[in-house]
Amino acid sequence: MLEGKIIKFYRERQNMMQKDLGSGICSSTHISKIERGLTEVSKETIELLAKRLGIDMKSEIETYLGLDSLLKKWHEAIIMKLNSKAESIKKQLETVPLLHMPDIYRSYTLILTRYYLLIGEDQYVDSLIGEMDRWLDLSPYDKNMLLHIKGIHGLLKKETDVSISFLHEIDPTYYNNQEYYYHLAFAYHSLNSRVLAYYYAEKSLRFFTEERIFTRIIEAEMLMLIQVEQDEYYHPKESEYQRLIEMTENLGLKHQRSMLIHNLAYQQVRKGDFEKACEYYEQSMDSRDPETSYYLGSLEGYINSATRQGLKSTEELLQLAEKGISLSEKINETTFKHFFHLHKYNLKNNKEEYYQYLEKEVFPYFKKMGLVLLIEHYSIKLFDYHMEKGNTAEANTYAKFLVEKYRQKDYFV
Structure with missing residues (x-):
């Protein structure tokens, strides 16, 4: 009763x-x-x-019976990345004492943790995961949702291998939120494993399409596009990006639009059209908050493109690099701080200082954070640098990483 x-x-x-x-x-x-x-x-x-x-018993019963629907709407808003709607529902729920009833509290806590992951409040996430790890007799759905939460948390902490391990434990028989395929795709993208990243992104795209979650459809398609454009034999048409950009404009998705323009700029860099790349990076920066990593990414891309274009003065580009360092320190973005310092040394043509900083500060940090794509790229640069100087032993330490990555079973004589 x-x-x-x-x-x-x-x-x-x-x-x-x-x-x-x-x-x-x-x-x-x-x-x-x-x-x-x-x-x-x-x-x-x-x-x-x-x-x-x-x-008032009648009111309490009505509230109780409506909670399941409200929690579902909250979870859907989080999956769709509708931050304002998710925040509004959270405030509405916080006025309801019945959330702390045992049969509701677990669902509420799981979704609350997803909310904090959405808005980047890591301090709350760690505490809530610690609490949930002590729960006994989890339902199959709750167990799999907790695995999903731990997988997302691992991605945000850049613990990619840990994230993949949790996400692969999910049993879709008991967990109908196939959004986790997108997080698997992103994890493999972080490891520069393009085939698996594309595979899981495509699976997530099917789910988002069936559920008509347009914000995530765009993100999944964008992630797939990023994988194929890395292939030197594949040249994606600019129209593929423009189609997605038009979708974001029709739906009023400013963040996704900026991401697409940023990626379109990078495509121009790969094509060698640095003038167009600069234009797109500027557009991306214009629509971003300067005190975010997204803005810093576009600023770094702009400096890189403008340097290669050769039309901006060194003084102007150095000022932008200093701006990047200052903003990076302000929001504690170590990766971009390193990039902007490398730009400074490069612009000043201080080759020795560039490689000393790269080897002593930047490369160890990338290894610590498990940033595979960057580790591979700078392993080659450091290998070439040491070979040019005749430092064979030092060069081999960087070659070893690449050899181990591509080592295969020996089927030959």
């Missing part, structure tokens, strides 16, 4: 004994049976108990 569950919840919430609640109404034994749903009880008795607890 739902009334009994609600009575028990509010009685315990108010630290009231059963005998005190039932005093003058019914016995503590009868209260116990009501709370456990083991006896019939009159409407009058329920009203008297509710009055003593200071609640």
